[in-house]
Amino acid sequence: MADLVSRRDWNARAPRGDYTQLDSTRGVKVHYTGGRVDPGIVGDHNGCVSLVQSIQRGHMDGNGWMDIGYSFVACPHRKVFVGRGLHHLPAANGAGLNVGHYAVLGLVGNAGLVQPPDGMLHGILDAIDHVRERGDAGKEIKGHRDGYATDCPGEALYAWVRRGAPRPGGGGTTPPETPPFPGRLLKYPPIMRGEDVRTWQAQMRTRGWELEADGAYGPGSRDVCRRFQRQQRVQADGIVGPTTWRLSWEAPMP
Known part of the structure; x- marks a missing residue:
């Protein structure tokens, strides 16, 4: 409580x-x-x-x-x-x-x-x-x-x-749905900060990328984004837009 x-x-x-x-x-x-x-x-x-x-x-x-x-x-x-x-x-x-x-x-x-x-x-x-x-x-x-x-x-x-307002960490085997796109492009420079950045970074860590979920989109995040985009065969611009955001959750794990 x-x-x-x-x-x-x-x-x-x-x-x-x-x-x-x-x-x-x-x-x-x-x-x-x-x-x-x-x-x-x-x-x-x-x-x-x-x-x-x-x-x-x-x-x-x-x-x-x-x-x-x-x-x-x-x-x-x-x-x-x-x-x-x-x-x-x-x-x-x-x-x-x-x-x-x-x-x-x-x-x-x-x-x-x-x-x-x-x-x-x-x-x-x-x-x-x-x-x-x-x-x-x-x-x-x-x-x-x-x-x-x-x-x-x-x-x-x-x-x-x-979705029924589920409690976080409630368990179950159903994978989480893709969070709604936050409405802004995540890119560098300059460094962008926010919970939307942290959410994306945490998901990339879940996918196995080495990236700190610190809520700051800097050169490290841009590099991971570019490599992920190349892996998914989309434009490797290092910007997390709607397509890259969706793929971060929905693309099959390698």
């Missing part, structure tokens, strides 16, 4: 008014930030705290909401921030849709940190277990885009939701 970060611990602002009571729901809607998330939060939990505070400011001062719109927020360190909490109507699902589901945010965006680390997926599922056990939530796990016109929760999180 994730560590619950109380509102006091993340220095939340007090809500402006009383919450609307939420007796029970059909389940949970999963969200992402919709903006750029600094990949540095993966190694710095203080960055997660600052980001959650920033989201609350945006919701209260920008949207005019009484509080942060989410019920709970999960970060890469398997910690779950209490937003509006149990039995309180969220605001993030969309007008007319909030009564049906709790709203759980994963701290990934549409740029920067786009691939949810395992700790974040565990945190989202821990939050879901929490609202089921203590908040009378049903079994549904949906994406924000289900029933509402939005890109949220992003391709990576939504693909995970569509």
Whole structure:
């Protein structure tokens, strides 16, 4: 179970008014930030705290909401921030849709940190277990885009939701599906950093290439990419684009 970060611990602002009571729901809607998330939060939990505070400011001062719109927020360190909490109507699902589901945010965006680390997926599922056990939530796990016109929760999180939101490391013999292409070309120079780089590097290590999964796409990553591309008989430009990304998971092992 994730560590619950109380509102006091993340220095939340007090809500402006009383919450609307939420007796029970059909389940949970999963969200992402919709903006750029600094990949540095993966190694710095203080960055997660600052980001959650920033989201609350945006919701209260920008949207005019009484509080942060989410019920709970999960970060890469398997910690779950209490937003509006149990039995309180969220605001993030969309007008007319909030009564049906709790709203759980994963701290990934549409740029920067786009691939949810395992700790974040565990945190989202821990939050879901929490609202089921203590908040009378049903079994549904949906994406924000289900029933509402939005890109949220992003391709990576939504693909995970569509797979049934499995826990990382759950075992089984079925190989993992190819993660969605992160939306940017991984190339050098200059050095590119991010969880998308780390995800690709880790997969290449799984395939037997000598490459450190340090999240930095530099000359070593470019060299491995070129050799892999030659092996797969595609253009050896050292750039991880959609084709090379897909082959990294789907090409037969040599």
